[in-house]
Amino acid sequence: MPNNFIDSAARLGQAGAANYPGLDAWRSLPISQQPSWQDEDVYQASIKDLSSLPPLVFAGEVDVLRGRLAEAAQGKAFLLQGGDCAETFDAATADRISARVRTILQMAVVLTYGASLPVIKMGRMAGQFAKPRSSNEETRDGVTLPAYRGDMVNGYDFTPESRGHDASRLVKAYHTSASTLNLIRAFTQGGFADLRLVHHWNKGFTQNPAHARYESLAGEIDRAIRFMEACGSDFEALKRTEFFASHEALLLDYERALTRIDSRTGNPYATSGHFLWIGERTRQLDSAHVDFLSRVRNPIGVKLGPTTSGDDALRLIDKLDPNREPGRLTFITRMGAANIREKLPALVQKVTDSGAQVLWVTDPMHGNTVTSPNGYKTRRFDDVIDEVRGFFEVHQGLGTFPGGMHVEMTGDDVAECLGGADPVDQEAFLTRYESVCDPRLNHMQSLEMAFLVSGALAQASR
Incomplete structure (x- = not known):
């Protein structure tokens, strides 16, 4: 994470943005996917606590990220966003967090080499504790x-x-997010992100016979690092890296309670995370989610599925990015491998013709979910990779820049997605399926994706 977070803390008001004009207009708008809290007193006490707690992230960090994303929107950087489908309190351990951060760092090194561009590293972490659901109930x-x-x-x-809606969990989510962010800052600023160490981890990946075809690329990276050392590169500076936190802004009571006013500018910032996104189920133009996020200064993402029209995209731009500010708005496309090449071109062309400069990112996970013969929700690795390839092909054909990947993944050796060079089969689900929501790529599948995408990114960056 940026080193200026302590300085920016002093510039960000600690009290909630109680009277900021328009910030509560969402309360009178249609809203979906919200809990039915079972105890009003607990709810009120939790919101009061959240409103008085320190920010989880700070305005200066958010501004840095917006600048980095502006570079990606202009084809000068690439966004790698990854992490759990749904974080859990029990899994917020040092070992689990470090494994996720480590995997993202490993992927970023490979992508950086392929693109010869900076890679913005962002976790679906420290806040991804709420999930939209297609049904309010479950029957067993x-x-x-x-x-x-x-x-x-x-x-x-x-x-x-267990299944009652308990508002005290909002406060527990805050504190779990705070401890997660503390660990991430320690890992990324204290030597864990050393370029040479991360590359050493990747060499272990390619020594697995199943991944031997990636050994050549790993060798090229190794030679590049040795060349940098011979030239006297400042590897002390390369022991640290920026790392940003993101989540879906689903529970607006939580987001509103953690919104603060930046004393430098008088603008509101959602301090629950650096980057927030609006899901496919909550992106309606007249909805509370779109209205609320249009009023905060964080960079914002919107998930776009295969039914999204060009006019839908333009209306979202008008609402969320009226000043056409590079870095403000990211469109995260989740089309499915079967739809990406057919549905995406018209959407990208319409936005490009309008003159808007959004950042285009692919989410190759959500459009490729299937049920395995033994009843598990899963995704096929080949489908995930095919959607990424289709995303790059579309942008190459239109002369636009494929600016990033948004991936549900973990640093652990789980078995949730089928396939890969060291293949996962459905029998492995019986002992290694751990997700409480959607299936994730495991550590090895995530690294394999990075090696596969590296070549396509090299071509796109040219």
Whole structure:
């Protein structure tokens, strides 16, 4: 994370943005995917606590990220965004967090070499505790209970006590996010991100016979690092890196309670994360989510599925980025491998013709979810990679820049997505399927994706 976060803390008001004009207009608009809190007193107390707690991130950090994303929108950088589908309180351990950060750093080194461009490193971390659901309820063996909506709302265990919507979990999500951010800052500023160390980890990946075809590229990176050392490069500076936190801004009560006014500019910042996105289910133009996020200064993402029209995209730009500011708005496309080459071109062309300069990012996960023969929600690695390839092909054909990837992944050796060079089969689900929501790429599949995408990124950056 940027080193200026302590300085910017002094410039960001600690009290909530109680009277900022328009910031509460969302309360009178249609809103979906919100909990039904079971205890009003607990809810009110939790919101009061959140409104008085320190920011999780600071205005200066958010401004740095907006500048980095502006470079990506102009074809001068690439965004790598990855992490859990849904974080859980129990998995917020040092080992699990370091494994995720390590995997993202490993992927970033490979992508940086392929693109010869800076890679912006961003985790779906320190806030991804709430999930939209297609149904409000879940039925098992004739018993119906509220659906699991993420640890910020209720528990995963299928019991009435666990599945009740408990607003005290909002405060626990804040504190878990704070401890996660502390660890991320320590890892990325204290030597864990040393370029030579990260490359050494990648050499271990290519020594696996299943990944031997990537050994040549790893060798090229190794020679480049040795060349840098011979030239006297400042490797002390390369022991640290920027790392940003992001999540879907789903629970607006939580986001609003953590909004603060920057004393430098008088502008509101959502201090729950550096980058917030609006999901496919909540991106309606007249919705509370779009209105609220249009009023904060964070860079904003919007998920766009295969039914999105060019006019939909232009209306979102007008609402969320009226000043056409590079770095402000990211479109994260989730089309599915079967749709990407057909649906994406017209969308990109319409936005490009309008003169808007958004950042285009691919989410190759959500459009490729299937059910395995033994009943597990899964994704096929080949479909995920095919959607990424299609994303690059579309942008190459239009002369636009494919600016990033948004991936659900973990640093652990789970078995949730089928395939890969060291293949996962459905029998492995019985012992290594851990996700409480959607299937994630495991550590090895994530690195394989980075090596596969590196070549396409090299061609795009030229």
